[in-house]
Amino acid sequence: MKKFKFSRINTIFCTVASLSLLAACSSNDNEETTIPETASALEAADLHLSDFNAQCSYVDGNWSSTAYLNNTMINTTQTNFIYAQNTKIANVFGQSAVTLKMVHDNTSPNSTYNAISYSNPKKIYFGEAIYVAALAKGQIVPAMILAHEFGHQLQYTYNLPSKPENTARPNELEADGFAGYYMRKPSGYNATWEQAGPGFEFAYAIGDNNTTSAGHHGTPSQRRSAARLGWYLGNYDLSASDFDYNFFYYYNNVLSGTYRTTTPERINPKIDAFIKSKMAELQKIKSGEISGDEFTQLKD
Numbered sequence: 001m002k003k004f005k006f007s008r009i010n011t012i013f014c015t016v017a018s019l020s021l022l023a024a025c026s027s028n029d030n031e032e033t034t035i036p037e038t039a040s041a042l043e044a045a046d047l048h049l050s051d052f053n054a055q056c057s058y059v060d061g062n063w064s065s066t067a068y069l070n071n072t073m074i075n076t077t078q079t080n081f082i083y084a085q086n087t088k089i090a091n092v093f094g095q096s097a098v099t100l101k102m103v104h105d106n107t108s109p110n111s112t113y114n115a116i117s118y119s120n121p122k123k124i125y126f127g128e129a130i131y132v133a134a135l136a137k138g139q140i141v142p143a144m145i146l147a148h149e150f151g152h153q154l155q156y157t158y159n160l161p162s163k164p165e166n167t168a169r170p171n172e173l174e175a176d177g178f179a180g181y182y183m184r185k186p187s188g189y190n191a192t193w194e195q196a197g198p199g200f201e202f203a204y205a206i207g208d209n210n211t212t213s214a215g216h217h218g219t220p221s222q223r224r225s226a227a228r229l230g231w232y233l234g235n236y237d238l239s240a241s242d243f244d245y246n247f248f249y250y251y252n253n254v255l256s257g258t259y260r261t262t263t264p265e266r267i268n269p270k271i272d273a274f275i276k277s278k279m280a281e282l283q284k285i286k287s288g289e290i291s292g293d294e295f296t297q298l299k300d
C-alpha cells in the first residue's frame, strides 16, 4: 500500500479548465493502492466523472501521466460482454459488482498492459493494452483476467489469503485459483477446459521467477497449478472463505508434498476424495513435468 502525497496534485493536468473537474481529478490522490499485475505497473485513481474522464489526462501514479479512464471497453460488444462478466463474477461469490473502468493511453499505448484491483474504494482498472492482447487469445481471456482481479476484491473483503507470505505469491496464486473456480462453475463462465486452458496459459504464464521480490506472483508452473486447483474446486459451491480454506489446504499440504493423512473437519470428504484423485496431475503441473502446452490440453 502506498499513498500519494499532496504535492503530486501539482503534476495533474486536465485539458478541461473546470474547477470541479480539477477537483475530481485530484480527489483520490490519497487512496490506498494494491498489487499491480506487471512489474511495469502503474496505478490508477477513479475520477467519478465518466463524462469527463476522456478529457482528464491524469489517472494516478500507477499509470502514465498521459493515461485516462473511461467506461468503454474497446467497443460496444466488449463493453457489454465484460460488464456482464463483472456482474456475474461478483454474483458467483455472493457479492455486488465493483466499479470497472478501462485505462487508455494514446501516447504510450504499451503502458496500459496491466490490470489493477483497488481496495478503497473498491474498483478494478483494466488497461486497454492487456485487454487487446488477451482478446486476441479468445473472448474468454479478458473474463479470466477480470475474475483474477475480482479474486483480489474477495481478499480485501474477507481478509484473505489466510496463509500470507513475505511476497504477493499467495495473494496471486489464490486469485488465479478464484479465476479457475469461476471459469468452471456452471453458474459462472461454465467453460470447458478446452476453452479455458489456453486462456490460463496466456494469463498465467506471465508468472515470474523473482521468488524473493515483494511483487512475486508465483512461477508460471505454480500459477498453472493454482488455476487448475481452483478449476477443480469449481465443481462445488464454496464461499470465498471456504474456497480459501480448501485452496490452501491442498496447495500447502499437497502441492508442497506434505499431504496430511488426517483430514480436518472443515474439509468436505467428497471434495477431498475428488481433489486427492487429481493430486498426481496437480503436482506434475506444479513441478513443470506437465508443460505449458500439455497443460492447455488437459481434460475437464
Ligand SMILES: [Zn+2]
Binding pocket: 035, 036, 037, 148, 149, 152, 171, 172, 175
Ligand atoms: Zn493479481
